[in-house]
Amino acid sequence: MPTENSIKIMPKAVVCEESNLRGDITFSAGCVVHPSATVIAEAGPIIIGENCILEEYTTIAHRLQAGASWNANNILSIGTHNVFEVGCTVEAARIGDKNVFESKCFVGPGVTVPSGCVVGAGIRMHTEQLLAENTIVYGQQALQREGMEKQSSQTLQIDFLRKVLPNYHHLRKPNHDPKKARSVV
Template identity: 80%
Template structure:
């Protein structure tokens, strides 16, 4: 998978490992943590990942082209804040709000829209076009859905830990974009 580093924007305080596979116009907001072996593909249009999201090993976030579709700068996949993409998940959702958890090895297809505070359980496959209302938990072999009793907790402790530990073991991409200065700092 060829790297297209010229369009990858890393905001200050984001931790993005060099070993991650990135293709297309991708923006990592402040506080994001991207593990090595994570994959982000912006094929159909730009991807903007909100603040304090975690993308773990072998997780894939993709904004793919449909057959006959072409890349469009206005076709933006905007991912909210404080989302967690766990090991081996594959997320191609049309929309992703805030404070969602995509557990290990789940698959969320292009026709799915995820609001806020949702959990897609480990191994779940969601391919049908649908909208997950706020605080929905998808679980079990039949991908049953229910409303969560409690709201999603904060990932602050995990993000702080990863921000301290990852630089000790991996090379990081340097921040190359500061929205306050509104220009690249390459």
Template identity: 55%
Template sequence: MSHNIKILPGATVCEDCTLEGDITIGGGTVIHPRVTIIAEGGPIIIAEYCIIEEYSTIIHKKCDDQEVPPKPLFIGAHNVFEVGCRLESTFGHVGESNLFECRCFVGVDVKVGSGCVIGAACHLTAPQTLTDNTVIWGSEHHIREALEKQPSQLLQLDFLSKVMPNYHRLRKPNVHKRPPSARQSQSQETSPKP
């Protein structure tokens, strides 16, 4: 499996994690040590401002149907994967602002919308679609609708991005914003100012 790891500026990615396949990590995202991300069924694109904690696993599984071309797995912004959770997916999308609590498991036949909470140690294996703002909790996998939006993790992200370099070796961003081309900068200089 070839490795094509793209880390955007502002991402904090510990060196002590396993990244295999074609993976893009968005700016502001924090990946703790001992995380495993494997893109075997196509690229994985992790949007900005996600938190992926220790011993979490994200696997983009190969589809059984060989005729279907591989699609990227897109993980939306502001998702939190707590310690030891596991997401296996063959689908192309996980929504935004979801909370995957400690040691939860989300199987390949589960689609996750936005604003969902999968409770600690809940195991979702049956084919299902979690509509936006679904909360699943307890050993009986109770389901209800969230009463309020998930709180922002921006303060925690800011704290982690400042503290983690003191305790862990980090991978450096390897995708840089391109400077404007000569043609673009000339057109900006010659355009009339209001």
């Protein structure tokens, strides 16, 4: 793992200072990271797509497997418009767009979550698996069914949080502008 953190925050992202961020992490435009959220990029960089919400006590981890070492090419790419609710822990191998990880769920490192999925409150997914798109995981036995409707984006919630969080929490300043980062060849 690199010796120091490399946190990139794009313009229009709201990242609370009280969040716990370790490793090489990029927050795209529109992301909202609540206080006490944790993101650990132990195995390689994590790139969080636009308009994702990480609520309190959420943990997103890209952990090292036994015998492996940090690799800059081992990227955990998280899609856009995902919601990580209070207390969930997500270590998934890949995460697509418009997923909801409900409160206190656990998604292990062998799970691939494509797009439009909902992992219900308290669900524990430890076994390696690839969910089908628009899958809803629910109940004590982690039953799965196909969702009938597409997941909607959380635009109203994001707009509200972007206005309210700065009134009550210190924020990390945006420090990366992709327009300025492009080099002239």
